[in-house]
Amino acid sequence: MTKPHVLVIPYPAQGHVIPIMELAQRLVMQGIKVTFVNTDVTHKLVKSNSLEKDAFGGLMQMVSIPDGLEPWEDRTDLCKLSKSVLRTMPHKLEELIDTINEENNNKVTCIIADGCMGWAIKVAKKMRISRAAFWPASVCTLASVLSYQKLIDDGIINNNGMPLNHDQMIQLSETMPPIKAADLSWACFEDSPTVEAVFQVVREAVEASRLTKWYICNSTTELEVAAFSLYPQLLQIGPLLASNRLGDQAGHFWQEDSTCLEWLDQQKPCSVIYIAFGSFTIFNQTQFEELALGLELSNRPFLWVVRPGMTKETTASFPDGYVERVGSRGRIVSWAPQQKVLAHPSVACFVSHCGWNSTLEGVTNGLPFLCWPYFADQFHNETYIRHIWKTGLGFNKDEGGIITRGEIKSKVEKLLGDNTFRVKAMDTKEKVTSAIAKGGGSHKNLSNFIEWIQEESTDTQEYST
Known part of the structure; x- marks a missing residue:
């Protein structure tokens, strides 16, 4: 045979x-x-x-x-x-x-x-x-x-x-x-x-x-x-x-930095903003800096994946004194073991490009989303997160097409200040798990x-x- x-x-x-x-x-x-x-x-x-x-x-x-x-x-x-x-x-x-x-x-x-x-x-x-x-x-x-x-x-x-x-x-x-x-x-x-x-x-x-x-x-x-x-x-x-x-996930293009899991262990339950935009999203320097400053203004612990090639410039450039100011409150890695991160009890929400893998990983862990789609199917996925499952919010851009630091701070506060999103997310998780x-x-x-x-x-x- x-x-x-x-x-x-x-x-x-x-x-x-x-x-x-x-x-x-x-x-x-x-x-x-x-x-x-x-x-x-x-x-x-x-x-x-x-x-x-x-x-x-x-x-x-x-x-x-x-x-x-x-x-x-x-x-x-x-x-x-x-x-x-x-x-x-x-x-x-x-x-x-x-x-x-x-x-x-x-x-x-x-x-x-x-x-x-x-x-x-x-x-x-x-x-x-x-x-x-x-x-x-x-x-x-x-x-x-x-x-x-x-x-x-x-x-x-x-x-x-x-x-x-x-x-x-x-x-x-x-x-x-x-x-x-x-x-x-x-x-x-x-x-x-x-x-x-x-x-x-x-x-x-x-x-x-x-x-x-x-x-x-x-x-x-x-x-x-x-x-x-x-x-x-x-x-x-x-x-x-x-x-x-x-089991462990295979198929990554970049080396995972698993030390961020130890950092998560030191954070309070449901306190950390996790930010990751997948393998394709590219920011200009202005938008990158606004995101950095928005996370700083949130005054919450955050884990941010800044992969190689994420900005149009050769190397992502943080605002002057930024890394020193956020200190241990912010952890920045080049690539993360995302499924393990999203399953960690310290993570409160997921700022995501809404790629389908990331969407599924967030959904199966009962997390609310802040949606930041970049291209292709990500706009479809954002629509489902916001309007069908109702487990997240989107961002508004200013006249120059930039999502400002103030907008980021405001949406983080709105998402995490309303328990409805977490309840909906947990309900969706149960359905998918079944x-x-x-x-x-x-x-x-x-x-x-x-x-x-x-x-x-x-x-x-x-x-x-």
């Missing part, structure tokens, strides 16, 4: 690698062999911060293929990256699979591809390999992706994905919150070439969704009932978090999916689509 051997391929971004790595570890826990395929650049980052080899019980191998860009080229240029990935990686993936199958008795029996790597689903079909798509972000975001043709037909976007009226409000269904056309995940970039390149990724994702009977999502109906109702073929298996299996517990919807779906992978390994012939 052929043993299951799953090839997993994420989109090359931090917020995509971590959740699909978590899924891969769930497969390994069930005795399934996994080959995890990153781009060469991402592979080096993940390997430098990965768990020990024996953490995967010898069942996961990490490999890489090129993304087509030169080593020195900017991977944050999504226009260039998206075009290069589509041009280069499909052929390289085919070559990799051929090599694995020739050198290994345990051939690849299934491919699980990130929805933003839809081309990999096409490769799987071409090579007669079972396949499944995985969506790491919110289902609300995926619903807008799957609805792109309707948005074109309704005159909301053109054939290249550009909004015809950026301020037009869109509501995909009566029970889903409205969003601005400019906030569609592919339309939030300043230049049209990037919008068009990312929209091509969207088209590939939709085309790939028709080539697989499994489209699993890192979410739950408890969080996004309307979006799941709009596309009932999408299956909840989330939230996929290391804390749910009492979904991933034994017998819950996400738990059942993940179990069924793993069973399917095991069954498919006995017959690697192409299934009908």
Whole structure:
């Protein structure tokens, strides 16, 4: 009997690698062999911060293929990256699979591809390999992706994905919150070439969704009932978090500074503001300084993640005398073990860019949010936090587009001065926890999916689509 051997391929971004790595570890826990395929650049980052080899019980191998860009080229240029990935990686993936199958008795029996790597689903079909798509972000975001043709037909976007009226409000269904056309995940970039390149990724994702009977999502109906109702073929298996299996998180691009947990141990319960903006957010120096001064004015202890490259300048520059003034009340790290931080009893709230991983991590720990979205799906997620779950607040910008220190101080006081947000957050936590517990919807779906992978390994012939 052929043993299951799953090839997993994420989109090359931090917020995509971590959740699909978590899924891969769930497969390994069930005795399934996994080959995890990153781009060469991402592979080096993940390997430098990965768990020990024996953490995967010898069942996961990490490999890489090129993304087509030169080593020195900017991977944050999504226009260039998206075009290069589509041009280069499909052929390289085919070559990799051929090599694995020739050198290994345990051939690849299934491919699980990130929805933003839809081309990999096409490769799987071409090579007669079972396949499944995985969506790491919110289902609300995926619903807008799957609805792109309707948005074109309704005159909301053109054939290249550009909004015809950026301020037009869109509501995909009566029970889903409205969003601005400019906030569609592919339309939030300043230049049209990037919008068009990312929209091509969207088209590939939709085309790939028709080539697989499994489209699993890192979410739950408890969080996004309307979006799941709009596309009932999408299956909840989330939230996929290391804390749910009492393990350590893998897939980070930067080294975690775990000493901040010791600092948290010294703080009072429910007192600390935690501030983190993920792997992509970039501030100008003025905004960075206003945030720093706003945290100082709050007069509360804070833990702030200032990752390399967070400001447009080479190195983030704090206001004169700032570090000395805040002293031990403020702890600043370059990267944090976020799931452990958010689970710490000292943390009172989460100032977040509202990336989906961060959103899920805050939700599952019952924390209220202060929302500071930067791009893509983060505006969708902010809408859910503020208006659907009602577990957080947003910030208002001044005439110059800056969130001022006074605004930051005011919103911190408002959020932490009203216990309603904490009550709502704890209620949402309970609902999500029930979904991933034994017998819950996400738990059942993940179990069924793993069973399917095991069954498919006995017959690697192409299934009908």
